[in-house]
Amino acid sequence: xxxxxxxxxxxxxxxxxxxxxxxxxxxxxxxxxxxxxxxxxxxxxxxxxxxxxxxxxxxxxxxxxxxxxxxxxxxxxxxxxxxxxxxxxxxxxxxxxxxxxxxxxxxxxxxxxxxxxxxxxxxxxxxxxxxxxxxxxxxxxxxxxxxxxxxxxxxxxxxxxxxxxx
Numbered sequence: 001x002x003x004x005x006x007x008x009x010x011x012x013x014x015x016x017x018x019x020x021x022x023x024x025x026x027x028x029x030x031x032x033x034x035x036x037x038x039x040x041x042x043x044x045x046x047x048x049x050x051x052x053x054x055x056x057x058x059x060x061x062x063x064x065x066x067x068x069x070x071x072x073x074x075x076x077x078x079x080x081x082x083x084x085x086x087x088x089x090x091x092x093x094x095x096x097x098x099x100x101x102x103x104x105x106x107x108x109x110x111x112x113x114x115x116x117x118x119x120x121x122x123x124x125x126x127x128x129x130x131x132x133x134x135x136x137x138x139x140x141x142x143x144x145x146x147x148x149x150x151x152x153x154x155x156x157x158x159x160x161x162x163x164x165x166x
């Protein structure tokens with residue numbers, strides 16, 4: 001981790017290890033391809049052996065209230081931003097152009113404001129970021145992630161029954 005100064009602005013540059021990201025994604029049940037860029041890392045995630053869809057559900061659907069109350073992560077459907085994290089999610093499309101129910105693209109920002117805090121007001125470090133990321137990946141497989149609003153990110157699980165089948 002490095003602290004960068006640009007005039008009055010301070011930024012933190014994270015030094016993320018692509019191999020740790022790939023191994024962590026695989027340990028949480030995903031096949032993962034990592035693309036390491038200058039300002040972000042992109043994870044192409046899929047779990048094709050999974051029977052049901054990933055547990056991304058519409059937080060506004062009344063059938064999902066039980067899931068919404070328990071979930072730890074929420075996605076702004078308009079932007080794909082995972083709230084209180086440096087992650088941005090995008091649906092991956094299947095051959096017919098619809099959102100693939102078992103695959104996502106996840107972008108992790110490597111450059112953030114020095115005052116950025118993760119959930120629980122945790123200060124930013126690579127170790128803490130890995131923990132939050134792997135919790136997020138587990139949530140998509142087991143406990144559910146709420147998609148708030150309508151926009152570019154589409155829910156993959158509909159209603160409690162569909163989420164339970166996953």
